[in-house]
Ligand SMILES: Nc1ncnc2c1ncn2[C@@H]1O[C@H](COP(=O)(O)OP(=O)(O)O)[C@@H](O)[C@H]1O
């Protein structure tokens with residue numbers, strides 16, 4: 069029972085935070101600087117790690133499937149479709165959001181939590197500046213702008229990870245050309261679009277949840293660490309949970 | 320400072336039977352007093368007496384469990400009051416925005432409220448910084464400032480709001496005696512120059528007795544005594560005398576080893 073209440077409270081608080089932030093959307097044109105700053109921050113902290121992760125995920129995917137299919141004639145012709153679709157429908161967006169939680173979400177929570185603990189948030193309130201307006205909204209907007217780019221980047225890098233394996237591993241008999249042709253044949257515009265919808269949705273949720281955990285930190289500096297853990301863990305759980313249902317809807 | 324500060328008048332604050340509990344622990348018990356417009360009112364008391372909680376209740380960050388606080392006859396617990404009346408608070412640890420330079424810390428309020436154009440804003444910030452001898456620090460970040468500078472930047476940031484009511488939480492704690500005296504003088508002069516009501520919380524007896532027009536002594540969540548400094552100093556209440564002139568008696572210490 070307690071857990072159910074906790075979940076309801078968690079969802080409610082996040083929805084309220086989201087709506088309260090959206091209320092200030094009219095001030096966005098004055099906050100371009102903050103949005104750009106946050107967008108750059110998200111970009112340069114996640115790009116390197118996303119590249120590494122995606123290239124290896126794509127490669128391992130090709131390696132595993134190629135190995136399993138090595139004795140079935142013609143099966144390896146579908147490696148392009150396997151890597152292509154898995155990357156763009158599932159792995160690209162979800163990986164990007166996980167890394168967003170780990171690299172960006174954690175630092176958002178840490179920053180906002182320390183602002184809360186050291187009364188900076190109180191100071192904003194006494195200045196009649198709603199924290200949602202300058203702390204949450206720019207981060208949400210920056211995430212919304214950057215997530216599609218990060219995801220496309222992740223997808224494409226993953227595809228190239230696959231092609232490297234296809235070309236250089238002995239037991240995979242197809243060549244790069246077959247891989248790309250097959251990939252192009254199966255990956256439709258819709259598959260990419262579905263992936264981007266997921267990335268956008270989960271990305272915004274990660275940022276929202278992490279902002280919320282930060283702003284609701286109470287107590288001393290020790291709570292900052294706890295808030296970060298809570299923010300990252302709850303974002304990841306929410307991603308995994310929603311991913312199933314969103315996938316079902318988008319199928 | 321500007322035309323608006325002369326238009327704006329200082330406000331009176333009235334605290335009526337305020338109590339505040341956290342859980343089952345009541346930290347403020349039925350506190351009532353009035354602060355007149357333009358007055359410098361000092362709340363003194365040992366740490367843990369509930370002074371910060373009282374200040375935060377006045378600024379609206381904490382809701383009293385019982386009783387009401389009025390600023391210029393408006394309820395201090397509702398956010399609208401703090402939009403109607405400009406109130407500001409200098410937090411104990413400064414609460415400067417760590418990611419912003421001193422200049423941006425001061426400029427945040429006017430920028431967010433679209434108060435001045437760029438040049439006027441720059442002039443205003445520099446004027447306030449000069450008044451507090453902080454010109455050197457304009458491009459520094461809070462982490463690069465000394466304790467005394469941080470306190471002054473925090474006061475400067477509040478002044479940028481041209482407040483009608485200014486609350487200070489322990490403005491001289493953790494400062495050396497000279498810097499403490501400087502800040503005390505500053506609070507007194509600001510009060511005259513800017514026509515603002517000031518409520519200063521402090522356990523610094525010298526500050527209280529020198530700048531307070533009236534001084535309240537708060538002990539354990541209650542107002543133990545409230546009077547003008549000269550009368551407070553000669554009160555025969557043992558609690559007051561003990562706070563004003565604590566005896567350091569090494570032969571009979573308050574805590575003994577066997578107490579632990
Ligand atoms: N947010 C809070 N939650 C629970 N107890 C609090 C909180 N803030 C203050 N207190 C308690 O209220 C009492 C008064 O605190 P405070 O007003 O900070 O004292 P001071 O007079 O030193 O400023 C203390 O006993 C403190 O433990």
Ligand SMILES: [Mg+2]
Pocket residue numbers: 370371372411488489
């Ligand atoms: Mg205090």
